[in-house]
Amino acid sequence: MIELADVEAARDRVRETARRTPLEYSNTFSSMTGAEVHLKLENFQRTGSFKIRGATNRIATLPEEGRAAGVVTASAGNHAQGVALAATRTGVDSTIVMPENAPISKVKATESYGGNVVLHGADYNEAAEEAHRIEHEEGRTYVHAFDDPMVMAGQGTLGLEIAEELPELDTVVVAIGGGGLISGVATAVKGLNPEARVVGVQAEGASSVATSLEKGAVHELDSVDTIADGIATRSVGEQTFEVIRERVDEVVTVSDRDIAMAVTHLLERSKTLVEGAGAVPLAAILEEKFDYEEGEVIVPGLCGGNIDLNTLTTVIMRGLVRTGRYLKIRTVLKDRPGALEELLEILADHRANIYGIRHDRTSRELSMNAAEVELDLETRGPDHVETLITALEEAGYEVDRLSGPPSD
Secondary structure (H helix, E strand, O other): OHHHHHHHHHHHOOOOOOOOEEEEEEEHHHHHOOOEEEEEHHHHHHEEHHHHHHHHHHHOOOOOHHHHHHHEEOOHHHHHHHHHHHHHHHHOOEEEOOOOOOOOHHHHHHHOOOOEEEOOOOOOOHHHHHHHHHHHHHOOOOOOOOOEEEEEHHHHHHHHHHHHOOOOOOEEEEEEOHHHHHHHHHHHHHHHHHOOOOEEEEEEOOOOHHHHHHHHOOOOOOOOOOOOOHOOOOOOOOHHHHHHHHHOOOEEEEEEEHHHHHHHHHHHHOOOOOHHHHHHHHHHHOOOOOOOOOOEEEEOOEEEEEOOHHHHHHHHHHHHHHHEEEEEEEEEEEEEOHHHHHHHHHHHHOEEEEEEEEEEEEOOOOOOOOEEEEEEOOOOOHHHHHHHHHHHHHHOOOOOEEEEOOOO
């Protein structure tokens, strides 16, 4: 099991490659939660993720024959970029196996850092099987994304920065995929501040840790499903699990809706772009997935910013829906001149902006003199949505909500 000294040694190795990222107090999230929230902006890291720390430390400790043979790894994207850049900067050849559905932005970025990308498999685990085949066939060194002491120690340098810059830290909140980051951070933070609490967070669609802790052994999921692709692994590592079991105080989960909301809040309120995995710790704080006290000093680690633009569009839309800023409804009109205009007048009177209208007379469920209308509306929040729905119903319209914030 890694110790504080391993993380401190790693800092010297990664210093020239990995940046020391900002730790900023957030008035917005402190006001929203009552805690004293400081954001660890690791999304500003080189390659856009913490993964460069562990990859650099691992490659720096390779023996000469290992460097000559080259390295291979498997990754959903962020570790891929970290290994590619770390290898290129030290003159080591790298092959990166990524899942076939990896975001194109991460594939292109990995190639731009000098990695030879191979797309294989439906998820990280299948990509890892192919990477191990290449390892044995070509004699390369496999750089594990998380289950490696040198990788864990490198990731832990993030925890050193937090604990040294904020000695009054009460709680650090860290995303868990394979467990490399939280293992390193927990080792560093607990080593410098034994009273500090470490909370791990997983996406509900990739939540292997809770079951593993219950069983007392690593449990592998059959599949994963989450917008937080950076932590979409079917299980934690054997070595990382032991560190989590000993040094992490609590593990909680958040939904994709929670993650989307946190991404949206960070964009709108903090002008900060993160990927799904990067928003997971803040989502756990905002949704009160663990107990914390008024004024407690909490640091969510925003571990990455490499979000695919198509995914970002979906995430923003989900955030707008949940906050009552976007509403989709369906209703039925009499199929006569002026009927649509009467409906639109109500919307205009209540200052709803229309994104789109779909008008259908052909549905078999409608009478011959009726037409179905779907409307996409820009709204100003849950109260505005409720006022608008009430006005339509009072005017005699039966309204089906197709999307929007939950009704009371």
